[in-house]
Amino acid sequence: QVQLVESGGGLVQAGGSLRLSCAASGRTFSNYAMGWFRQAPGKEREFVAAISWSGGDTYYADSVKGRFTISRANAKNTVYLQMNSLKSEDTAVYYCAARLGSLGSRWFEEYWYAYWGQGTQVTVSS
Numbered sequence: 856q857v858q859l860v861e862s863g864g865g866l867v868q869a870g871g872s873l874r875l876s877c878a879a880s881g882r883t884f885s886n887y888a889m890g891w892f893r894q895a896p897g898k899e900r901e902f903v904a905a906i907s908w909s910g911g912d913t914y915y916a917d918s919v920k921g922r923f924t925i926s927r928a929n930a931k932n933t934v935y936l937q938m939n940s941l942k943s944e945d946t947a948v949y950y951c952a953a954r955l956g957s958l959g960s961r962w963f964e965e966y967w968y969a970y971w972g973q974g975t976q977v978t979v980s981s
Contacts, residue, residue: 857882857953857970864949864975867941871979875936877951877972884932885909888958890968891925891936893947893977900950902963904936914962919945943981948974 863875877889888907894900904925905914913925924937934951952968961967 857884857887859951859953859970859972861949861951861972861975864977866978866980869941869943869979869981871941872937872939873941873977875938875949875951875975875977877934877936879932879934879953885929887953887955887970888962889925889927889934890952890954890962891934891949892952892965893945893949894974895944895947898947900965902965903949905958905962906934907958908956912958914958916963938977941977941979943979946977946979948976950974 857879858881860878867873890905891903892900893903902916906925906927910927922940927934951972953970954968
């Protein structure tokens with residue numbers, strides 16, 4: 856199995872930027888499709904972005920499209936989430952997740968991913 860550790864969260868003003876990282880260990884990282892999810896206080900966890908094992912396919916939630924960018928560096932066993940033009944509604948705990956093999960068709964579903972990190976807090980002040 857693969858272990859995931861997120862980092863890069865913090866407090867930022869609205870309109871600012873953050874880059875989250877998710878470091879993977881334990882298995883061949885390039886064999887895994889990756890996703891980012893988030894959970895705001897009092898809300899269910901929701902899909903943010905996903906990327907295929909090669910990086911050639913990416914998907915985004917409508918709420919972050921045009922502001923967030925998911926990318927990966929397989930040589931570094933790391934997936935990133937660049938977040939720009941942050942809004943107060945982006946405040947949440949952000950989780951990375953891994954799925955062995957292709958992204959498939961349900962890349963926006965939590966159950967699609969077998970491995971999860973512990974999360975990193977992002978707080979956007981208005």
